[in-house]
Amino acid sequence: MLDEIYKKVQNEKSQSINLLNDIVNIESFSGSKPNVDNLSKFLSEKCQALGGKNKFFPQKDFGDNFTSDFYSGSDTVLILCHMDTVWPIGTLQERPFTIEGNIATGPGIFDMKVGITIALEAIRILNELGVTPKTNIKLLFNSDEELGSENSMDLIQEESRKSKVAFCLESSFKGMIKTARKGVGMYYLSINGKAAHAGSEPENGISANVELAHQILKLNSFNNSETGTTVNTGRAEGGVVRNQIPAKAEALIDLRVVTNYDASELDNKIKSLKPVLDGSKLKVTGGMNRPPMERTEGIVKLYKWAKETVKDLNVDFIETGFPVGGGSDGNFAAATGTPVLDGLGGVGDGAHAEHEYIEIDKFHDKISILASLILNIHNFKI
Ligand SMILES: [Zn+2]
Structure with missing residues (x-):
């Protein structure tokens, strides 16, 4: 047949x-x-x-x-x-x-x-x-x-x-x-710092962009060629004008994992990101979309x-x-x-x-x- x-x-x-x-x-x-x-x-x-x-x-x-x-x-x-x-x-x-x-x-x-x-x-x-x-x-x-x-x-x-x-x-x-x-995770990271004049009182600000830079590098360190895990910050933006310490920043994060075990481990890692700068705040929303x-x-x-x-x-x-x-x-x-x-x-x-x-x-x-x-x-x- x-x-x-x-x-x-x-x-x-x-x-x-x-x-x-x-x-x-x-x-x-x-x-x-x-x-x-x-x-x-x-x-x-x-x-x-x-x-x-x-x-x-x-x-x-x-x-x-x-x-x-x-x-x-x-x-x-x-x-x-x-x-x-x-x-x-x-x-x-x-x-x-x-x-x-x-x-x-x-x-x-x-x-x-x-x-x-x-x-x-x-x-x-x-x-x-x-x-x-x-x-x-x-x-x-x-x-x-x-x-x-x-x-x-x-x-x-x-x-x-x-x-x-x-x-x-x-x-x-x-x-x-x-x-x-691979399974796919989709996350949204928002960062709250504190605005201040970039010239007259920068010491009173908390830069959400600097915090974001730390977090992007941290997220990047989760990439693992042995397990096949990939983490990508696909969109990142923050601040409003040149001469202001930026109070807000945000990023979209893409996660890919091979096993269900890695899915829960990485999901947990991303959701427990901690701020590096004193006084800045992080909020992570999202999660696994498609399981591996x-x-x-x-x-x-x-x-x-x-x-x-x-x-x-x-x-x-x-x-x-x-x-x-x-x-x-x-x-x-x-x-x-x-x-x-x-x-x-x-x-x-x-x-x-x-x-x-x-x-x-x-x-x-x-x-x-x-x-x-x-x-x-x-x-x-x-
Ligand atoms: Zn298709």
């Missing part, structure tokens, strides 16, 4: 490309509810036409999330697809969907409209071949992944808990499957099973072998203990960057891979 899947995907390349074109052509910036709702409507109609049963989870400020269930069975496989992109409305006009040789470009194509297309095409291919997976396949489309999935993480975790495994259709890492991801996706025994087992399952397809299927730095909804799914394979989406590069692109031949391979996995997943024993 894998042969037939592969052949059908190869014979119907233009159909897959047309769907990708349609999906890229509906802009879906996270911040724009009406636009993301347009995509949500388009995708839910596609799902319905393929036999999916849709369930909507309306959102007030973001696009409406929805799930679509295909086939039936006692087990469920959850497939994660986020609809939103980081590209403001209007970007499409500047950089329309374009194909040159084996390369396709367009806003959000790599992250992750190609992944959405792969999921829908895998189901179409199986349907048209007349084969029915013995497992319930649940596609979950959310609208706020690029903002941290705060409004969809409960839904993702609730559905993950009920699922045998989860596949995340985020883009691959240089073509590789992601079996581990650790390379658990279940994930390793799933990866090995998947690799074995697709070996006759003659396509690339290898894992990164290290935790990638970017977080995804796979992190939330994995935190429930359900085995997750992430990065099953497109091959290309340039997520969140203007040179974003995908490789078209690999896009077709990924459709064959996903179709083969969902057709055979009933054979996977946890």
